[in-house]
Amino acid sequence: MKYLFLIFLMNLLHHYTGKSLRRYGSSLKSFEDIKNEIAGYTNIAKAIIDLAVHGKAQNRSYERLAVFADTIGPRLSGSKNLEAAIKYMFSALQKDGLENVHLEPVKVPHWERGEEFAVMLEPRNHSIAILGLGNSIATPPEGITAEVIVVASFDELHKRAQEAKGKIVVYNEPFISYGETVQYRLQGAVEAAKVGAVASLIRSIASFSIHSPHTGGQSYQPDVPQIPTACVSVEDAEMMSRMSLRGTKIVVHLKMCAKTYPDSPSFNTVAEIVGSKYPEQVVLVSGHLDSWDVGQGAMDDGGGAFISWEALSLIKDLGLRPKRTLRLVLWTGEEQGGIGAKQYYQLHKENISNFDIVMESDEGTFQPSGLGFSGSAEARDIVKEIMTLLQPINVTDVYDNADGTDISYWMRDGVPGASLHNDINKYFWFHHSQGDTMTVQDPNQMNLCAAVWTVVSYVIADMEEMLPRFLYGKKNISSA
Numbered sequence: 001m002k003y004l005f006l007i008f009l010m011n012l013l014h015h016y017t018g019k020s021l022r023r024y025g026s027s028l029k030s031f032e033d034i035k036n037e038i039a040g041y042t043n044i045a046k047a048i049i050d051l052a053v054h055g056k057a058q059n060r061s062y063e064r065l066a067v068f069a070d071t072i073g074p075r076l077s078g079s080k081n082l083e084a085a086i087k088y089m090f091s092a093l094q095k096d097g098l099e100n101v102h103l104e105p106v107k108v109p110h111w112e113r114g115e116e117f118a119v120m121l122e123p124r125n126h127s128i129a130i131l132g133l134g135n136s137i138a139t140p141p142e143g144i145t146a147e148v149i150v151v152a153s154f155d156e157l158h159k160r161a162q163e164a165k166g167k168i169v170v171y172n173e174p175f176i177s178y179g180e181t182v183q184y185r186l187q188g189a190v191e192a193a194k195v196g197a198v199a200s201l202i203r204s205i206a207s208f209s210i211h212s213p214h215t216g217g218q219s220y221q222p223d224v225p226q227i228p229t230a231c232v233s234v235e236d237a238e239m240m241s242r243m244s245l246r247g248t249k250i251v252v253h254l255k256m257c258a259k260t261y262p263d264s265p266s267f268n269t270v271a272e273i274v275g276s277k278y279p280e281q282v283v284l285v286s287g288h289l290d291s292w293d294v295g296q297g298a299m300d301d302g303g304g305a306f307i308s309w310e311a312l313s314l315i316k317d318l319g320l321r322p323k324r325t326l327r328l329v330l331w332t333g334e335e336q337g338g339i340g341a342k343q344y345y346q347l348h349k350e351n352i353s354n355f356d357i358v359m360e361s362d363e364g365t366f367q368p369s370g371l372g373f374s375g376s377a378e379a380r381d382i383v384k385e386i387m388t389l390l391q392p393i394n395v396t397d398v399y400d401n402a403d404g405t406d407i408s409y410w411m412r413d414g415v416p417g418a419s420l421h422n423d424i425n426k427y428f429w430f431h432h433s434q435g436d437t438m439t440v441q442d443p444n445q446m447n448l449c450a451a452v453w454t455v456v457s458y459v460i461a462d463m464e465e466m467l468p469r470f471l472y473g474k475k476n477i478s479s480a
Contacts, residue, residue: 029465031381037463038385045389045455048314052451053393057317061310061450062443064092065303069296069438076293077333078110078264085289086267089309089330093271098312098328100274103267106343108333110264111135113293114257116230118201121145122251123243130201130230131215131294131433133185134336136258139199139228143255144168146198150237150244154184154191165196168252170232172203172241178428181205182216189229190221199254200229203237208429211235215292216432217336228256268340269330273312275461277323280351283461284327284358285311285453286406288334288341295436299427303441303449304361304420305330310450311457322461324356331406334362341406352413356466359457360404361420365441365449368422370397371456375416379467383418386459395452397421416467418456420449 029037051057068088075082086103093101111134118128150170151157157164157171169192173184182205192200204214211233220226243250269289275281287304291297312328315321333339348355357375373383380398387396402417411417422445430436460467 034382035385038382038389038459041389041459041462044318044320044458046392047318048454048458049390049392049451051314051317052310052454053447057310057314058447059443060313061306062441062446064309065298065306065441065446066438068306069298069302074293074295074297075289075291076111077108077266077290077336077339078261079112079293082266082290082332086269086332089269089289093269093309093328096309096313097316098271098273100270100272102270104270104344104347106266106268106332106340107263108266108339109135109336110261112259112261114138114259116256116258118230118232118252118254120250120252123248128201128236128252129211129213129233131213132228132230132256132258133189133202133215133218134292135218135220135260136189136229136256137226138258139254139256143253144199144228145251145253148240148244148250148252150241150250152241154187157191157195161195164192167197168199168201168254169197170201170237170240172237175205175207175428178205185216185231186218189218189227190224193225193227197227199227201232201237201252201254202229204231204234204433206234206428206431206433208426209234212433212435214432215294228254228258230254230256266332266340268332268344271309271312271328273315273321273326275323275325276321279325281324281354281356281466282327283322283324283356283457284329284407285457286329286331286358286360287362288331288406290332290335291436292335292432294432294434295430296438297436298438299364299430299436299440300432301334301362303365303446307361307365307420307446307450307453311454314450314454315458320458322458323464324461326457326461334406338405338408342409345409349413352410352415355410355415357416357418357460358407358410359418359453360402360407361449361453362404362406363419364422364424364427365420365446366422366424366427367445368395368420368449368452370395370399370421371452372399372402372419372421373417374402374411376468379416379469382467383456386456389455389459390452393448393451395448414469416469420453422449
């Protein structure tokens with residue numbers, strides 16, 4: 001029997017020649033073997049850190065982003081600016097000497113805000129700072145003049161539904177967290193329309209304000225009338241709330257000239273370093289190239305896109321070629337709900353077993369502290385071990401759950417995911433506002449973020465075996 005087993009094993013090895021091997025649910029290697037393999041990357045990790053933080057590539061991602069942001073400006077889905085940005089990046093990635101640089105066509109929404117303003121007429125004349133929300137309809141050409149009702153929550157709106165009919169609803173919801181408070185931006189117009197309001201003005205989803213409105217996406221419902229909707233500054237929302245609580249009548253004139261056009265052609269921008277041993281297997285690093293139409297889109301998500309580009313540049317500069325293909329994707333249409341990424345997923349999901357990990361940086365590139373990770377317990381242990389290679393810059397933590405609209409499709413189907421974890425204390429000061437400019441960015445912090453992104457993506461791409469994964473939420477299963 002033992003000879004039959006040896007013959008079987010030899011045939012199995014022959015079958016998998018050139019492929020990474022796994023048993024169901026676990027590696028053929030012990031975890032101690034994997035730890036030793038990762039420790040073998042210590043010198044490469046130091047070389048990446050030295051090049052990114054102290055060497056000739058120091059400040060490169062920042063300087064590249066500054067030229068891009070100053071040249072192109074904001075990059076709204078469907079806009080000429082986004083089209084120019086994609087052409088710019090296609091040329092830049094080619095000039096950088098990366099491989100398989102190409103554009104993958106998709107369709108994205110096309111909305112333009114046009115002229116917009118709001119003026120308080122009673123109890124005094126005051127110009128209200130507003131930014132229309134994505135996909136909002138316009139007001140009638142003459143605008144809307146109506147009394148205001150101020151509420152602090154959806155519950156209060158529903159309790160005062162009879163008062164809201166024919167009025168402009170102003171939401172003065174407190175900022176708790178982005179995930180919780182953003183529901184007012186997303187659903188505020190729908191809830192106001194349900195009670196007969198003629199428009200909604202929503203306190204900006206911001207943790208700090210200097211009279212700066214913040215835009216963003218919102219959604220209508222098919223069975224609910226559509227009304228114009230915009231965000232106002234925190235200061236104006238609080239002022240109207242104080243006035244309302246004193247019993248003061250508030251009248252506002254609102255004019256919005258927004259237009260929605262048919263979907264426009266756009267592209268996800270792709271570049272690679274092709275793997276030396278398993279070129280069909282992919283480690284994906286990404287950020288989104290589009291932004292809202294205010295500021296420069298430097299923080300959201302210029303920084304994430306450019307440290308992802310920097311990861312490939314650093315690896316190329318060091319003359320490294322990982323076993324797997326390292327693929328950069330610069331998404332389009334993220335701000336409209338991951339539109340470009342969804343179409344990319346539909347196009348490539350038939351090869352899902354070859355995607356080792358999907359990584360996205362889309363929460364700023366401030367002082368990094370570690371990595372958010374989603375995946376199996378076994379994969380998490382491996383990632384934790386990889387993060388020890390970043391001890392020289394003291395960025396070693398692994399946090400629960402990766403965040404990223406664009407990579408969510410893959411993570412939902414069991415592919416491990418990672419996102420950059422950094423200090424976002426000031427992120428929502430500038431998010432989706434005129435304040436999102438290069439002034440927010442710090443070159444030293446971007447250097448550190450690029451080092452983290454590069455070390456993690458390179459080591460995962462070069463290890464002999466793919467990360468173990470969950471498959472459709474079940475027990476982790478081999479990727480090979």
